[in-house]
Amino acid sequence: EDGNYEPPCPVCGESLEAVAITEDVACDPRNVYAATKLHQEHLAFAFGAEHRSDVTALRFHNVYGPRMPQLTPYAGVASIFLSALAAGVAPNVFEDGGQTRDFVHVIDVAASVCAALTSEAPGNGAYNVASGEPRTVLDMATALANAVDPALAPAVVGGWREGDVRHVFASPKRLWDAFGCRPTVPFDVGVSELATAPLRVA
Ligand code: UD1
Secondary structure, X not given: OOOOOOOOOOOOOOOOOOOOEOOOOOOOOOOHHHHHHHHHHHHHHHHHHHOOOOOEEEEEOEEEOXXXXXXXXXXXXXXXXXXXXXXXXXXXXXXXXXXXXXXXXXXXXXXXXXHHHHOOOOOOEEEEEOOOOOEEHHXXXXXXXXXXXXXXOOEEEEOOOOOOOOEEOEOOHHHHHHHOOOOOOOHHHXXXXXXXXXXXXX
């Protein structure tokens, strides 16, 4: 409420530095959405254990790209910003805009899925699907606004969404090492293409 959005250390109160986490860090879902995602993994791994099957769980980060659904809060912030810009409205950035996410292009996500499905050695466990280069939400809003109409500069409006996590990013190294895939679409290229990409009606 005082506009300081960085969570301090719960033990000593000092400031913290966000770092990319790996798949072996204990999961701590803080909201219903996260809990249901982890539940899906548990179901799949339980099935795998019962049927002696390997299970590859791909943890998609913030996917963006052409044919994102428009005008729905379920689509992700890139399409929310783009829908606003298309209507001639500046994007509304919550908090102070410094919250980070890993925006990964849909082409790279699809390639990761194909690599996991066709790999000779099956994966077993969870794998982060991410670009490896986290960005702030304000970065996304600014890049999109610049590509669509620089006059519609993002409005940083404060507030927050209940249950949101300040920084969400993780290391994709395990996926890269296991399946040999690497992101191919740089943020700047992906976002400037998104500016003119068709969105689908949800
Ligand atoms: C994801 C889910 C969300 C869920 C949340 C729980 C999707 C698309 N979103 O959000 O439903 O509640 O995990 O952790 O699956 N933002 C703005 N302006 C807007 C909309 C969003 O600044 O108009 C900010 C949000 O505060 C957030 C960031 O953009 O910090 C990203 O939001 P979103 O794209 O929904 O992704 P997640 O935070 O991963």
